[in-house]
Every structure is written in C-alpha cells, then in structure tokens.
Amino acid sequence: MTVSLSADARLSNAGARDFALPEDEAKAAWEADRQHLLHPWTNFASFKERGSFLVSGARGVHVYDTTGRQYLDGMAGLWCVNLGYGREDIVEAIADQARRMPYFTPFVDVGSLPAADLAKEIARIAPGDLNHVFFTCGGSTANDSAVRLIHFYHALRGKKDKRRLLVQMDSYHGSTYLTHSMSGRHTARSPLLNFETEMVQTLRSPNTYRRPEGMDEAGFLDLLISEMEERILSLGADTIAAFFAEPLMGAGGVIVPPRGYHARVQGLCRKYDILYVSDEVVTGFGRLGHFFASAEHFGLEPDIIISAKGITSGYQPLGAVIYSDRMQAVLNAAPEEAWFTNGFTYSGHPVVCAAALATIRAMEAEDICGHVRENGPKFETALKSLLDIDIVGDVRGSHFMMCVEAVADQKTKELFAPKADVGHRIADHAHELGLIARSIGNLIVLSPPLIFTEDHIAETAATLREAITRTRADLKADGFLA
Ligand SMILES: Cc1ncc(COP(=O)(O)O)c(C=O)c1O
Structure with missing residues (x-):
C-alpha cells in the first residue's frame, strides 16, 4: 500500500514563506552560530570559512533555509525523522504530556505512566524474548549503558573477567568516550584524542565491495568467521563479554555484509558465551521495512537490541537498550547488596516517551513498514541506475538506507585522491540542486523519511545523477580525471 494522505492532512500549511527570515535576521543567526556554537564533529578550518547551513523550518519531506528555499531531505534529518516533519499528532502528544x-x-x-506504557509497547514489537527496556537519551548512551548492563550480568554469573567488547572496523556506535572507542571507523578518529584499545577489540570490516582481490563472497565470509574465531581464542573467550554490530552498517558507509554473516557470527557468540548486541539505531523503526531488522530481515536472535533515532521519529531524543528474558532472569536473582548503578536524569523522560508512543501508533495506523517494504526496492532500483556513470563504483544498501560510492576507476575500484574531495563535491552540487544528501569521504549516503513516495524517489535519483555529472566535469577540469 502507499502511505495514507492523512499524514499530509495533519500538516499545517506552513511553507517557504513562513520560514524565510529578513536578511539581517538570517545574517545575525548565522553569525551567532559561527561565533558561539561548537557543533558535533567540527572541522575548525572549514567551519571558520563556511559557517553553517541554517535550516529554519521543515514540513513533510522538505526542509527550508532562511531564504525560504526548499530542499528535499534525503537524510531524514540524520537518519531519524522517519515520519517526516510537521506531524501534529506527535506534536500534540508531546504538548499534552508536557502540560500533564x-x-x-x-x-x-x-516512575511515570508514559515510560511504563512505552516499555510494554516496545516489548510487544521487539522480537523473541526481548521484553525489558532501559531508556537513555540517545544511541550513544544506549550503547554505553548496554556495556554496563552486560558487565553487570556477567559479574552476577561469576564471570567478572568477561569485559572485552568485539566490534567491527567501519562500525559506528556513538560518541561518548567509550562508544567512540567502540566505533571502528578509524579514519574518523582524531589523532588528537585518546581511545580505549584494550577493552575494545576491532575485527575486520565485513565490507563485501572492498573484500580482498580475487576472493568470492563465500570465501570472504569464511575469512571473516575464521579471523573472528582466532581472535576469540587468542584473547580467551572468558575475557570477552559481547559482540556489537549494526545489522547493516550506517555511518561507516552503508556496508552490506556477505550473505549468512550474521547467522555465523551468532553461532560463534553462542559457542563462546558472548552476548550479541544488534545496534539498530538506524535500521530500526521501519528503515528496512520492519520495526526491527535483526530477526525479520536478517534472521538474527540478538540478546540485546539498541534503539534510538526513529523511535521518536526524531521529535524527541531517546535511546533504548532492549534486552532478553534470559538476561532478566539473571538480574532478578541478584543478591540484595548488588545495585545496578547506571542511569540518567532523563531516562524514560515522560514527554519523550509520549513522542515515542505517538510514533508507534502512527507507524502502525499508516502501515509505514508496509510502505517501506513496497517502495524500498524501488529506491534501490532507482539509485542503482546511477551505476552507468563511470565514477560510480558501487550502489548498495537496502530499502531506505542506501549509499553511492564514488571511485576513480570502476574496474579497479581505485579511489580519488583525498584532495579531490569527491563526496563533498557531489553533496554540494546536490544541495545547489535542492537535495540534501550526506557525504562521508567518497560516499554519498541517503536515508530519506520513510514517507517518500515514487515521485520523491524519482526526484532523488534524477538530482543525484545531475550532481554526479557536474562533479565529474569539475574533477576533469581540476585534473583529477583523465
Ligand atoms: C548505529 C548507530 N549507533 C549509535 C549511534 C549514536 O546515536 P546518538 O547520536 O543518538 O547518540 C548512531 C548515530 O548515528 C548510529 O548510527
């Protein structure tokens, strides 16, 4: 089915005119941002020069800048505004709870009523026996809290030495001190910062596109599994607490592991008493066509699922550690003196939980997951048509989580020199053409609101084609392409 128009009907009529600011106000806001605000992930040199792109309003699948110019949001904010902007039902739920x-x-x-209701709702929609929830303020704090919960769990079982974490190169699990160390994108690590390298052990990236030359997918899978088992044996299984992975890596470049990867990793985890944590901060809440992708999309039975972002459709900050009856049985048997000393002032914030409850209600009423299952493959096909451009090496992902990889040579997969800044160039051209897409190195990532229609899909593919074509011409003019 297609998404019901009721979503649009609930939008107020605000648009370009309402979001445009007088020029002096827009300039003052831009200066305030530049002079006083430290943004997440700042590059000081480029920020000093370019400042910020300020967004002053948003409706449906569009955002507006301070001149009132409209852009198609190919990123759902930051993989999170899954139901689109201007949802009066979510806004009302937030306002209602804030008043109450x-x-x-x-x-x-x-406790509070919304947190209790939401925990029950999450237990209902989560797979298997994942019936227990700890709430945090976002994905990073959820992964961080999961580590504490896991350590506590193993200690209660008399296995306090089980504290190491296995993670994958290219993964992203957040930006607290620990979760940044757990994120395997070493190219994104500032050499000026310090990282935890003993507790966190990083495995090879399951990037099928960049597998060793001459190796087929099945051989690559065998390599990943044998390397993982060797690492477990060399470190000692009795020192390893958990394996953390996104079912489909997001920020690391929408990396699709070889077929059968998750099941075999899960087999190793069970063999060596290692908990499997599925970080569904991006893949959850409909992006791959299910509330959670682990079980229904990948056949996994994780011990813990991490959720955030789409859980409130980005209307409020929330993270969740969703864990099993099996773990709860151990926690329930804790001796009287054992306190789980972990938590935040805003764990289970009532207003935030009300936003999540409204999100779940809307997703079910409008069959958002069905819409993604129907239209996601159309998005994949539309973007794959870009492979006829010679600087597009790979188009990968699933449903509304996709990525285009730019290369200097399609055959050899050779990259452009970093100085060519190919990802930025494509994203900048897309921006000029009215599409927000995110560049990460040589990659262009797309994760639009889940209410994207066939028209939005076609517009995204056409705009991206033009942006890549213009980038190709620039690269040629600047001597980066023969
Ligand atoms: C897979 C994954 N885990 C964790 C996080 C961290 O979430 P947050 O930024 O809400 O702390 C992100 C953020 O992009 C993510 O993509």
Whole structure:
C-alpha cells in the first residue's frame, strides 16, 4: 500500500514563506552560530570559512533555509525523522504530556505512566524474548549503558573477567568516550584524542565491495568467521563479554555484509558465551521495512537490541537498550547488596516517551513498514541506475538506507585522491540542486523519511545523477580525471 494522505492532512500549511527570515535576521543567526556554537564533529578550518547551513523550518519531506528555499531531505534529518516533519499528532502528544507532567524522577522505584506504557509497547514489537527496556537519551548512551548492563550480568554469573567488547572496523556506535572507542571507523578518529584499545577489540570490516582481490563472497565470509574465531581464542573467550554490530552498517558507509554473516557470527557468540548486541539505531523503526531488522530481515536472535533515532521519529531524543528474558532472569536473582548503578536524569523522560508512543501508533495506523517494504526496492532500483556513470563504483544498501560510492576507476575500484574531495563535491552540487544528501569521504549516503513516495524517489535519483555529472566535469577540469 502507499502511505495514507492523512499524514499530509495533519500538516499545517506552513511553507517557504513562513520560514524565510529578513536578511539581517538570517545574517545575525548565522553569525551567532559561527561565533558561539561548537557543533558535533567540527572541522575548525572549514567551519571558520563556511559557517553553517541554517535550516529554519521543515514540513513533510522538505526542509527550508532562511531564504525560504526548499530542499528535499534525503537524510531524514540524520537518519531519524522517519515520519517526516510537521506531524501534529506527535506534536500534540508531546504538548499534552508536557502540560500533564513534564518530568519526574525515574530513579530506583519511582516512575511515570508514559515510560511504563512505552516499555510494554516496545516489548510487544521487539522480537523473541526481548521484553525489558532501559531508556537513555540517545544511541550513544544506549550503547554505553548496554556495556554496563552486560558487565553487570556477567559479574552476577561469576564471570567478572568477561569485559572485552568485539566490534567491527567501519562500525559506528556513538560518541561518548567509550562508544567512540567502540566505533571502528578509524579514519574518523582524531589523532588528537585518546581511545580505549584494550577493552575494545576491532575485527575486520565485513565490507563485501572492498573484500580482498580475487576472493568470492563465500570465501570472504569464511575469512571473516575464521579471523573472528582466532581472535576469540587468542584473547580467551572468558575475557570477552559481547559482540556489537549494526545489522547493516550506517555511518561507516552503508556496508552490506556477505550473505549468512550474521547467522555465523551468532553461532560463534553462542559457542563462546558472548552476548550479541544488534545496534539498530538506524535500521530500526521501519528503515528496512520492519520495526526491527535483526530477526525479520536478517534472521538474527540478538540478546540485546539498541534503539534510538526513529523511535521518536526524531521529535524527541531517546535511546533504548532492549534486552532478553534470559538476561532478566539473571538480574532478578541478584543478591540484595548488588545495585545496578547506571542511569540518567532523563531516562524514560515522560514527554519523550509520549513522542515515542505517538510514533508507534502512527507507524502502525499508516502501515509505514508496509510502505517501506513496497517502495524500498524501488529506491534501490532507482539509485542503482546511477551505476552507468563511470565514477560510480558501487550502489548498495537496502530499502531506505542506501549509499553511492564514488571511485576513480570502476574496474579497479581505485579511489580519488583525498584532495579531490569527491563526496563533498557531489553533496554540494546536490544541495545547489535542492537535495540534501550526506557525504562521508567518497560516499554519498541517503536515508530519506520513510514517507517518500515514487515521485520523491524519482526526484532523488534524477538530482543525484545531475550532481554526479557536474562533479565529474569539475574533477576533469581540476585534473583529477583523465
Ligand atoms: C548505529 C548507530 N549507533 C549509535 C549511534 C549514536 O546515536 P546518538 O547520536 O543518538 O547518540 C548512531 C548515530 O548515528 C548510529 O548510527
């Protein structure tokens, strides 16, 4: 089915005119941002020069800049505004709860109705026996809290030495001190910062496109599995607490592992008593056509699922550690003196939970997952048509989580020199043409709102084609392409 128009009907009529600012106000806002705000992931040299692109409003699948110019949002904000902008039902749920009771402590044995309701709803939609939830303020704090929970769990089982974490090169698990160390994108690591390298052990990236030359997919899978088992044996299984992975890597470049990868990794985890944590911060809440991709898309039975982003459609900040009955049985048997000393002032914030409850209601009422299952393959096909451009090496991903990899040579997969800045060039051209796409190195990532229609899909592919064609011409003019 296609997404019901009720989503649009609930949008107020605000648009370009309402979001445009007088020129002096726009300039003042831009200066305030540039002078006073430290953004996440700042490159100081380029920021000093370019400042920020300020977004002043958003409706449906579009965002507007301070001049009132409209852009198609190919990123759903940052992989999160899954239901699109201007949803009065979510806004109303937030306002209602803020009026009723904006906040009360969630600590120890005090709670609120929305947090209790949401925990029950998540247990209903989560796979298998994942019936328990710990709430945090986002994906990073959820992964961080999962590590604490896992250590606590193993210690209760008399296995306190089980503390190491296995992660994958290219993965992204967040930006707290620990979760940044758990993120395997070493190219994204500032040499000026410090990282945890003993507790966190990084395995080879399951990047099928960049597998060793001459190796087929099945051989690559065998290599990944044998390397993982060797690492477990050399470190000692009794020192390893958990394996963390995104079912389909997002920020690391929408990396699709070889077929059968997850099942075999899960087999190793079970063999060596290692918990399997599926980080579904991006893949969850409909992006691959299911509330959670682990079981329904990849046949996995994780011990823990991490959720954030789409769980509130980006309307409020929320993270969730969703864990199993099996783990809860161990926690329930904890001795009286054992406290799980982990938590945040805003764990289970009532207003935030109300936004998540409204998101789940809307997703089910409008069959958003069905819409993604129907239209996701059309998005894949539309983007794959770009492979006829000679600087497009790979188009990969699944449903509404896709990536285009630019290369200097399609056959050898050779990359452009970093100085060519190919990803930025493509994203900048797309921006000029009215499409927001995200560049990561030589990659262009697309994760649009899940309410994208066939028209939006066609517009995205056509705009990206033009952006890549213009980039190709620039690269030629600048001597990066023969
Ligand atoms: C897979 C994954 N895990 C964790 C995070 C961190 O989430 P947050 O930025 O909400 O802390 C992200 C953010 O992009 C992510 O993609």
